[in-house]
Every structure is written in structure tokens, then in C-alpha cells.
Amino acid sequence: MGVETSFGIGELARRTKRSVHTIRWYEAQGLIPRVERDAGRRRQYTVWHVEWLNFLDRLKTTAMSVRDMKRYAALIARGETGEQEALLRAHRESVAARMREMNEALALIDRKLKHYGRFRRT
Amino acid sequence: MGVETSFGIGELARRTKRSVHTIRWYEAQGLIPRVERDAGRRRQYTVWHVEWLNFLDRLKTTAMSVRDMKRYAALIARGETGEQEALLRAHRESVAARMREMNEALALIDRKLKHYGRFRRT
């Protein structure tokens, strides 16, 4: 027992619902900053990494590319908060724009569906 | 002069802002129904195809896969309006769900941005 402050890659995989393969791949791509190793060269993670990967999920949900996640991760690693904010703000705007487009497309789809409905019996 | 009722692939490419390559690839994937050929085996298109490709753009904007576009195109080719409607309605729901997720993610990003803002000087 005791206060578990760090854990291995298997545990991180369970906590973030990713495969161990994927986590190593993410790290190789530069998406995971602040990864320490123990004496046996095994990766050690903390709750910070769980939260970071959860946040990456949100960025992914909003269609951020791995390339941009890598840029953001690099800024986190260097602590450059100004640039972090700029990147995130730019992403926010592109997401908002994409959502406006999707809304328009959805409206068109709804008009089509209404049209189908017009000739339905029920 | 005269009423131009059909045109070639180059013109379709210009009208739909795609490359000729891409249009041929779309057709090979089964995404473009009702394509006739002239005596020289050249593809002939009409305004119907322009509208169809514009609609495919909307489906793409809403992240429909080529696989599903192909299914929809096949239903168009066979005139099965009932199944067309079912497919489109299912897509509509998945888009709505994705947009809800994106909205949540956007809200989280906005909270992060607010946090950055908290420590800014201006």
C-alpha cells in the first residue's frame, strides 16, 4: 500500500483506454512530454499523463492532427505558455469554423430528409 | 451555341473543383452513378452530376466515409428511396452525435483558454 505516485505503461493504457502499442507510438511521435524512466529503462507515468492523454482525446475529437498535437506537446515541454495559448486559440477558431460548415451540411441533409418524407405514406 | 446538355470530365472537374484524377477515382470507387460514355468511350456528364458531387462534398464535410458514400450511391443507382432515406437518417444522427462531442470538447478547450487568459497581463 502507500501513495502510488507513478505507474507503468500497462496501467496508463488501462486508465486512458489505449493500447500499450499506441502509447509508445504517441511518445515516438513526440505527443507525450515529461516521460521519465526507471532503473530498468521502463517508462514511468503519473496522473498528469492520464490527464494529458485525456486532453489529447479532446483535441482528437476536434480533428487536431498528430502534427499539431506534437507542436502543442513541444510547447508544453518547454513551458511556453504564450505560444501554447496561441496554438490552442487558432485551433479553437478552426474547430468553430468546421462546426459552422457541418451545421450547414446538416441543414442540407435535413432538407433532403424532409423531401424523402414528403412522399412517404406513414 | 445551343443548349449544352452534357460535357466532359474536364468541365465537370472545373465545375466541382476537383481534379480529373479524383473524379475518375470517385467513379472507380462506385461513388458516381449514371455515367454514360460517348462513341469514343469518353465520360459524359450533366448538371445532375455537378449537383451530386456537390452533395457528396456535404457528406464529406460531415465525415461520411467513402464506403458509406458508395452505399448511398448504389441506392441512388437502383432508385431504392426507402433505403436511401434510412442511410441518410442514420448518418444524420451520427453527425449530430459527433457535433455534441465536438461541442463538449470545444467547451473544455475554452475553459483551458480562459485559464491561460487568467494569467495574461493585457
Add this chain to the structure above:
DNA sequence: CTACCGGCTAGAGCACACTCAAGGTCAAGC
């Protein structure tokens, strides 16, 4: 006649985001 344009097919190549296989290390438990 010949250059050019637009079109044709088959198939190779590419960017992205994983996903997994092969072969090995290392510590703990029996």
C-alpha cells in the same frame, strides 16, 4: 503532316494514424 488537347486505363506512390510482430531484457515468485 504534325502538334496539341482532352480523354482513356492500369497501376504506383503518398500522407496519415495507427497496429502489430519479432525478438529480447529484467524482476518476482515458485
Add this chain to the structure above:
DNA sequence: GCTTGACCTTGAGTGTGCTCTAGCCGGTAG
């Protein structure tokens, strides 16, 4: 001391959606 399990690295393979190359044909203008 041997097995088990978690971990390691390198690198190959996969699915999606294009994008382009090579080599060819056929009609028109100079």
C-alpha cells in the same frame, strides 16, 4: 533455476483517401 509477466526496441503491415505517372488514342487547328 525456471517460468511468468510486464516491459523494451525496431521495423513491417494496414486502411483510408486521394494523387500522380506512364503510355496510349482520337479529333482539330495551323
